[in-house]
Amino acid sequence: xxxxxxxxxxxxxxxxxxxxxxxxxxxxxxxxxxxxxxxxxxxxxxxxxxxxxxxxxxxxxxxxxxxxxxxxxxxxxxxxxxxxxxxxxxxxxxxxxxxxxxxxxxxxxxxxxxxxxxxxxxxxxxxxxxxxxxxxxxxxxxxxxxxxxxxxxxxxxxxxxxxxxxxxxxxxxxxxxxxxxxxxxxxxxxxxxxxxxxxxxxxxxxxxxxxxxxxxxxxxxxxxxxxxxxxxxxxxxxxxxxxxxxxxxxxxxxxxxxxxxxxxxxxxxxxxxxxxxxxxxxxxxxxxxxxxxxxxxxxxxxxxxxxxxxxxxxxxxxxxxxxxxxxxxxxxxxxxxxxxxxxxxxxxxxxxxxxxxxxxxxxxxxxxxxxxxxxxxxxxxxxxxxxxxxxxxxxxxxxxxxxxxxxxxxxxxxxxxxxxxxxxxxxxxxxxxxxxxxxxxxxxxxxxxxxxxxxxxxxxxxxxxxxxxxxxxxxxxxxxxxxxxxxxxxxxxxxxxxxxxxxxxxxxxxxxxxxxxxxxxxxxxxxxxxxxxxxxxxxxxxxxxxxxxxxxxxxxxxxxxxxxxxxxxxxxxxxxxxxxxxxxxxxxxxxxxxxxxxxxxxxxxxxxxxxxxxxxxxxxxxxxxxxxxxxxxxxxxxxxxxxxxxxxxxxxxxxxxxxxxxxxxxxxxxxxxxxxxxxxxxxxxxxxxxxxxxxxxxxxxxxxxxxxxxxxxxxxxxxxxxxxxxxxxxxxxxxxxxxxxxxxxxxxxxxxxxxxxxxxxxxxxxxxxxxxxxxxxxxxxxxxxxxxxxxxxxxxxxxxxxxxxxxxxxxxxxxxxxxxxxxxxxxxxxxxxxxxxxxxxxxxxxxxxxxxxxxxxxxxxxxxxxxxxxxxxxxxxxxxxxxxxxxxxxxxxxxxxxxxxxxxxxxxxxxxxxxxxxxxxxxxxxxxxxxxxxxxxxxxxxxxxxxxxxxxxxxxxxxxxxxxxxxxxxxxxxxxxxxxxxxx
Numbered sequence: 001x002x003x004x005x006x007x008x009x010x011x012x013x014x015x016x017x018x019x020x021x022x023x024x025x026x027x028x029x030x031x032x033x034x035x036x037x038x039x040x041x042x043x044x045x046x047x048x049x050x051x052x053x054x055x056x057x058x059x060x061x062x063x064x065x066x067x068x069x070x071x072x073x074x075x076x077x078x079x080x081x082x083x084x085x086x087x088x089x090x091x092x093x094x095x096x097x098x099x100x101x102x103x104x105x106x107x108x109x110x111x112x113x114x115x116x117x118x119x120x121x122x123x124x125x126x127x128x129x130x131x132x133x134x135x136x137x138x139x140x141x142x143x144x145x146x147x148x149x150x151x152x153x154x155x156x157x158x159x160x161x162x163x164x165x166x167x168x169x170x171x172x173x174x175x176x177x178x179x180x181x182x183x184x185x186x187x188x189x190x191x192x193x194x195x196x197x198x199x200x201x202x203x204x205x206x207x208x209x210x211x212x213x214x215x216x217x218x219x220x221x222x223x224x225x226x227x228x229x230x231x232x233x234x235x236x237x238x239x240x241x242x243x244x245x246x247x248x249x250x251x252x253x254x255x256x257x258x259x260x261x262x263x264x265x266x267x268x269x270x271x272x273x274x275x276x277x278x279x280x281x282x283x284x285x286x287x288x289x290x291x292x293x294x295x296x297x298x299x300x301x302x303x304x305x306x307x308x309x310x311x312x313x314x315x316x317x318x319x320x321x322x323x324x325x326x327x328x329x330x331x332x333x334x335x336x337x338x339x340x341x342x343x344x345x346x347x348x349x350x351x352x353x354x355x356x357x358x359x360x361x362x363x364x365x366x367x368x369x370x371x372x373x374x375x376x377x378x379x380x381x382x383x384x385x386x387x388x389x390x391x392x393x394x395x396x397x398x399x400x401x402x403x404x405x406x407x408x409x410x411x412x413x414x415x416x417x418x419x420x421x422x423x424x425x426x427x428x429x430x431x432x433x434x435x436x437x438x439x440x441x442x443x444x445x446x447x448x449x450x451x452x453x454x455x456x457x458x459x460x461x462x463x464x465x466x467x468x469x470x471x472x473x474x475x476x477x478x479x480x481x482x483x484x485x486x487x488x489x490x491x492x493x494x495x496x497x498x499x500x501x502x503x504x505x506x507x508x509x510x511x512x513x514x515x516x517x518x519x520x521x522x523x524x525x526x527x528x529x530x531x532x533x534x535x536x537x538x539x540x541x542x543x544x545x546x547x548x549x550x551x552x553x554x555x556x557x558x559x560x561x562x563x564x565x566x567x568x569x570x571x572x573x574x575x576x577x578x579x580x581x582x583x584x585x586x587x588x589x590x591x592x593x594x595x596x597x598x599x600x601x602x603x604x605x606x607x608x609x610x611x612x613x614x615x616x617x618x619x620x621x622x623x624x625x626x627x628x629x630x631x632x633x634x635x636x637x638x639x640x641x642x643x644x645x646x647x648x649x650x651x652x653x654x655x656x657x658x659x660x661x662x663x664x665x666x667x668x669x670x671x672x673x674x675x676x677x678x679x680x681x682x683x684x685x686x687x688x689x690x691x692x693x694x695x696x697x698x699x700x701x702x703x704x705x706x707x708x709x710x711x712x713x714x715x716x717x718x719x720x721x722x723x724x725x726x727x728x729x730x731x732x733x734x735x736x737x738x739x740x741x742x743x744x745x746x747x748x749x750x751x752x753x754x755x756x757x758x759x760x761x762x763x764x765x766x767x768x769x770x771x772x773x774x775x776x777x778x779x780x781x782x783x784x785x786x787x788x789x790x791x792x793x794x795x796x797x798x799x800x801x802x803x804x805x806x807x808x809x810x811x812x813x814x815x816x817x818x819x820x821x822x823x824x825x826x827x828x829x830x831x832x833x834x835x836x837x838x839x840x841x842x843x844x845x846x847x848x849x850x851x852x853x854x855x856x857x858x859x860x861x862x863x864x865x866x867x868x869x870x871x872x873x874x875x876x877x878x879x880x881x882x883x884x885x886x887x888x889x890x891x892x893x894x895x896x897x898x899x900x901x902x903x904x905x906x907x908x909x910x911x912x913x914x915x916x917x918x919x920x921x922x923x924x925x926x927x928x929x930x931x932x933x934x935x936x937x938x939x940x941x942x943x944x945x946x947x948x949x950x951x952x953x954x955x956x957x958x959x960x961x962x963x964x965x966x967x968x969x970x971x972x973x974x975x976x977x978x979x980x981x982x983x984x
Contacts, residue, residue, distance in 0.1 A: 090115050090925075091880045091887060092838060095758035095824055098187070106628070106640055107195050107681050108695045108748050108764070110135070113187040117212070117223040117252050117983060125185050126177035127891075127919070127942075129207065131874045132190055133764075133822040133842040136893040139915075139949060141275050141323060142972025143942075145178050149190065149205035150766070150818055151846035151896075153867030156701045156742065158202030161209045161416055162347055165200035165534065167440035167507040169353075169412045171612075171706040175207075179353060179414055181269035181329040183225060183250035186212045192766070193695030193748050195679050196626040196643025199513065199532050203701035203742050211347055214254045214263030215335045225250040227938065227979025232946075233276035233972060235322065237588060239573025240358035242322035246272040248977070263335040268328070275323040278580050278971050279361070280471050283315035285955050285965040286367065287388060292959030294368055301368040305377030311963060312391040313465060315370075316472070318581040319361030326354040341424045346417075353412040360405045360576040362480060362586050364461075365492070366396055373398055383467055387961060392467055397460045401480060402491045406448040407591040413441045432530075434513040444503035447591055449547065449599070452491025453478060455563050463582075469913075469950050469969050473582035481575035481585035488549055488598065489564030498547030500601060503612070507538040523631035528643075532622040538705055542612040545601040567594060606661035607713050611734070614655035614709040618702070621648050629682065637685040645677040647700070653737040655711035657789060664792045669710040669737035675700050689755065695748035702741040703774045707808040709735040714789045714805070716798050728796045730784040730803025740810045743772040758838065761823035770813025773850060777809035814850035814865065836881030844872040869893040883925045888944075892916045910967055911952040918944040934983045942975040 097113035105111075110132040126144035130137035137144035138154065146154040154174035159166055161180070168175055191198060191206040198206060229246040250269040256262065287293040290308025294300035306312060329351035337343045366375040381393035418436040425431060453459065459478035466472065479485050490497055515530030549565050571593045575585030626643030652670030656663060679697040686692060702708075712734025719727050750764035782805035784798075791798060822842035827834025848865045876889035894914045921940040926932035953967035 091878050091885055092758050092826070095838070095840070099754060099758060099760055099824070101187075101189060103689070103691070103752070103754050103760075105189075106683065107191055107198075108193040108693050108750050110190040110192065111187065114185070116981075117221055117254065124178060125180055125182045125188065125209065128182070129177070129188060129190065130891055131840075131842075131876065131889065133762075133820045133874075134192065134205075134818070134844045134846075134872065135190065136869055136872045137891070139917075140176070140178075141325075142277065142949075142975075143178060143275075145176055146174055147177065147207060148867060148869070149202070149207075150192070150768075150844070151816060151848060151868040151870070151872075152204035152865060155704060156203040158200045158206040158701070159209070160200045160206065161349065161438075162211060162418055162420075163199070163208060164416070164418050164434075164436040164438065164511065165509055165536075166416060167414070167438040167509050167536075169414070169440045169442050169505070169507070171505070171538075171540065172704045173702070178325075178327070179351060179412065180209060180349075181250065181271065181327065181351070183248075183252075183269040184211060184267045184329055184331040184349070185209050193679070193681055193746070194677075194697050194699060195641045195681055196624040196645050196677075197515070197528050197530060199622060201699060203699050203744050211331050211333055211349070212252075212254065212265050212267075213335055213345070214256060214265040214333055215260065215337060217254055217256070217263075219256065221252070221254045222984040223250075223252045224982045225979065227940075227977045229273055230976045231274050231276050231972075232974040232976065233278065236276045236278070236320035237322040237358045237360055237573070237576050239588060239590070240322045240356075242274050242276070242324045242356070242358060244274055244276060246274045246324075248272070248979070261336065261338050263333070265331070265333040265335075267331040270329075271325060271327040273325045273975075275321075275325065276973060277321040277323070278471070279317070279319040279321060280581055280969045281317040281319075282313050282465070282472075282953075282966050283317065283365070284313075284367070285311055285953070285963060286314055286957055287311060287959075288368055292957065292961070294958055297958030301374045303368050303374050303377065305380065306391075307380055307382070309388060310380075310382050310391050311385070311388040311965070312366075313965075314367035315363065315365040316465075316474070317361055317363040318472075318474070318578045318583060319359050320576050320578060321357060321359040323355065323357045328352050341426075343422045345420045347420075348418075349414070349416045351412075351414045353410075353414075355408075355410045355412075357406065357408040359408070360586060360588050361403070362578060362583055363402050363404065364399050366399060370400070370492075375399060385467070387963065390467060390965075391465075393464045395460060395462050398458045399461050399476075400456075400458050400491050401452060401476075401478065403451040403480065403486060403586055404448055405451070405587075405589060405591050407446070409445045411443045413439075415439050428519045430517045432513075432515040432517075434511075436509075436511045436513075438509045440505075440507045442503065442505040444501070444505075446503075447498065447500040447547075447595055449488065449498035449591055449594060450491060450494070451486050451567070451587055452489045452564065454485055454487045454489075456489075456491075466966070469948070469966050471580050471969065475582050480583060481587055483567055483569065483572060483587065486587045487564035487566050488594075496546040497549050498595065498599060499604070500545045500547060500595065501609075502543045503540070504542075505538070505540045507536070509534055509536045511535075520627065523629055523638075524627045525630035526628045528624075528626045528628070530624050532624075534620050534622075535617070536620070537615065537617040539615040540612055542605070542609055544604045544606070544609040546604045547595060547599040547601055549599055565598065568598060571597075605663070607658045610656045610658045610663055611709070611711040611713070614653060614706075614711050614735075616653045616705055616708050616737075617651065619650040622646065633684065639683050639685070640681040642680045644679070645675075647675045647677060649673055649675075649702070649741075651702075651708060651737065653708055653710040653735070655709050655735070657711075658713045659715040659792050660713065662792070664714075665790050667710045667712065667788055669787065671738040671740075673740055675741070675743065688753075690753045691751070693748070693750040693752065695750075696746070698743065698745050700741045700743045703739045703808060707735055707774070708737055708739050710737045711735050712789070712805075712807075714784060716791050716793055716796050716803075718796060727799040729800065730782075730789070730798055731805070732782075732784070732789070732803070733806040736807040736809065739774065739808055740772060742770065742774060742813075744768045744770045744813070756826050756829050759823075759825045759829060762821070764820040764822075765818065766820075767815070767817045769815055770850075773811050773813040774808050775811055776806060777811065778804055778806045779809065780804050814848060816846060816848035816865065816868075818844060818846035820844045836879050838878050838880070840874070840876045840878075842874050846870055846872075866897050869896045883927060884923075885925070886922045888918065888920050890916060890918045911954065911964065913950040913952060915947050915949065916945070917947045920944050936981045938977070938979050938981060940975075940977040942977075943972065944974060946971060946974055 094113050094115045098111040101111040112128045134150045136148045138146040149157045159175035188209045194201040227248045231244045252267040254265045288303035288306045333347045335345045368374045376397040378395045382389040382391045416438040420434045422432045459476050462475045464473040511534040513532040517528045519526050567589050571590040573588045576588040624645045629640040631638050650672045657665050657667045677698045682694045684692040714732030746768040748766040752762040754760040785801035824840040827837030871894040873892045878887040923938040925936035948971045951968040952964045954964050
């Protein structure tokens with residue numbers, strides 16, 4: 001799989017002026033690359049390595065799009081030509097095949113390609129995608145998972161598998177890429193500009209993953225891979241069953257039958273991966289005492305011993321999480337081309353994903369509003385800072401620790417099947433029919449219990465917290481791992497002892513697509529006329545229960561409410577060590593066993609729980625026409641396409657109406673709308689493999705699926721003051737089943753120059769105008785009765801059906817502009833002594849703005865699109881020769897603003913700080929003429945620099961001053977893999 005590469009800026013935090021040795025090395029290669037370009041023009045013949053295999057290049061971009069654009073006769077002819085081809089594999093070949101797809105594409109695209117069957121240069125498909133120009137990854141559980149394209153959040157990106165939209169396991173549309181084993185993918189194409197025949201396109205771009213086509217190979221192939229995995233963070237929670245070792249295995253079988261007219265490919269991949277995470281969260285920051293403080297502005301209690309006018313942490317949480325991920329994926333492809341007229345492909349993908357999380361932690365509130373009473377401070381130390389000094393050391397008394405032990409289990413099933421048929425009717429007429437079905441099912445079980453100090457005791461804590469980021473040092477005399485001291489109770493008077501939740505979700509997409517193609521004249525080669533119809537339905541159900549200690553509230557009083565109840569010794573494990581935060585060991589036990597035997601449950605479902613019970617359906621017929629351009633502008637060959645999509649959407653939702661935590665009834669809502677999406681792609685061939693590309697398109701992306709739900713909370717109440725005093729008015733909040741999509745008009749210009757076998761340079765600029773944007777808004781003239789809401793208060797009759805309702809709404813859009821630089825260079829083009837060396841780099845700079853009306857008036861509200869990283873950069877250096885291969889790669893994204901729910905369910909924003917992740921791999925492939933032919937060894941280290949995830953909270957102080965202070969600091973350690981690959 002390959003990655004684009006250019007300007008050698010290995011960014012350190014947000015300082016573009018600082019570089020490290022790896023950047024300097026890449027800079028030198030790029031400085032010399034122009035000197036080698038003249039020599040590169042003569043180097044047109046493939047240079048083989050010692051890893052020669054009979055594997056043809058990656059499929060073209062057009063073939064990746066559902067294969068609809070390749071006639072059966074042409075495909076058979078191309079296959080016959082490739083049967084005897086000898087093509088290199090490995091890192092350089094991966095880059096070569098990716099560049100071939102990019103160069104030959106009729107749209108502006110990026111591509112990645114596998115090094116060999118079942119062998120990718122990254123641990124996941126998401127990591128490989130994130131190295132492409134303009135793409136960035138978001139880490140989940142320490143691993144690359146979600147993809148952002150050109151600074152827009154993952155919600156704006158479309159993802160397809162073999163050209164078909166995929167159901168998702170989340171509550172939104174964004175695909176979680178860890179559900180797709182890298183070993184079963186042959187590559188991907190990222191469309192930065194769409195054409196009219198691209199179904200399921202996103203606003204920012206579209207990622208099309210694709211699996212292998214068995215008839216593309218000249219003969220049978222068998223590949224196997226096994227790797228052991230080790231996490232350097234070690235085992236965090238004894239007794240959880242999650243250790244620090246795991247494995248990855250894969251097997252692929254590809255064969256052809258009946259004179260190469262029938263092809264079969266079967267692949268299996270399993271991932272058993274341990275994730276060990278150390279978490280620290282600094283809660284809300286504020287000024288306790290003095291002018292403009294909690295005491296002064298809000299009338300809060302005085303915090304004894306805390307100096308006036310200093311910024312202090314109001315609470316904290318230290319947690320250790322052990323997580324096991326077991327994913328098993330199965331891919332099968334049956335391809336049949338009995339003659340030059342008919343070609344059929346049936347492909348199937350199935351995976352199960354089992355995830356268990358064991359999270360044990362300690363937390364406490366240390367502000368004036370703590371239920372245990374205000375903390376008493378002494379020996380307070382602080383350092384100068386703006387706008388206020390920041391407290392970093394001291395002693396706190398009257399602290400009531402809350403120990404929370406969590407169990408979380410998620411079971412996901414994905415199934416996708418598609419049947420594509422192409423037929424050549426003769427006289428230039430070709431047809432295509434494609435049927436597909438995709439479903440994703442999720443079952444979630446979550447439970448947690450509280451423990452605290454017996455007899456309602458409090459403790460004294462000595463602390464030293466970092467001024468910026470890092471783990472703290474909290475020390476206490478209380479023995480938090482002693483079963484005699486730490487018992488089941490309600491340590492902070494939450495009103496319950498624990499919680500258990502069961503969620504079920506199902507997402508299904510059924511689709512059919514028909515297309516005809518025929519040659520035309522003038523400046524066009526062919527036209528494509530097609531229709532697509534998809535029906536997507538997502539349903540979710542959540543049941544929530546509160547846990548109560550046995551005897552809770554009974555007359556017999558089977559336990560002392562003050563003392564609490566000890567954990568049954570049979571359920572105890574070894575302590576969880578929070579030594580990285582200074583606390584040492586804390587109590588660790590089997591949550592499910594204790595929940596089943598020492599507690600009873602009552603159904604809780606409140607407003608936020610009922611709102612997660614819903615169904616949403618989207619019926620989307622699409623019609624399109626595309627004319628493929630093949631002409632010349634003077635002496636300059638010109639190709640591309642022009643076309644238009646007509647998209648009709650019929651969306652509907654069923655959900656619950658609540659009044660606070662009370663269930664009132666059911667609601668139904670929906671809407672229909674149309675969108676016309678024109679597109680134009682032009683590629684001017686300037687000669688010597690130099691191209692100028694232009695793209696124009698109007699694109700759309702529907703809002704979050706869970707924003708389209710009709711679930712709402714609404715009620716009537718009497719106004720007690722103001723002009724409307726005495727009136728009974730409606731008010732409420734919820735989703736919006738009438739939500740229209742985001743719409744943008746974009747323009748792209750790209751210059752590309754290819755040379756050698758796996759070298760190129762490219763520069764691109766783009767701009768997007770968001771014609772329609774979605775944000776939360778309070779509608780003051782909402783008609784509750786017309787929308788079907790029921791008044792459940794028999795004592796109050798509404799004065800009017802009109803009231804205020806807060807929900808996602810459509811508004812005016814914003815703008816974004818960007819610059820992308822990328823390239824790759826083979827060392828041999830610079831100097832023969834550098835044969836086998838190579839480099840890739842890319843750098844993206846993106847700016848955006850959104851209207852003031854789209855920004856919530858809360859602390860930290862962004863002035864740019866949420867999720868936008870202004871700078872994204874990637875750098876990779878590699879060496880591949882004599883069977884040896886080494887690659888070191890870095891990816892960087894600058895800070896961005898994310899939406900979050902802060903304390904007391906208030907909307908807030910957090911700033912995700914810059915991250916720089918380094919990966920390393922080395923391998924050796926045994927010679928083809930030896931007894932170990934086909935065998936190779938691979939060593940990988942992901943997150944070599946143990947980069948932490950850091951967030952900053954934007955807090956509004958009582959005096960309306962905003963401050964940004966550290967919020968999260970989480971580390972996952974390094975993931976080390978060592979294994980063998982074998983290909984027959």
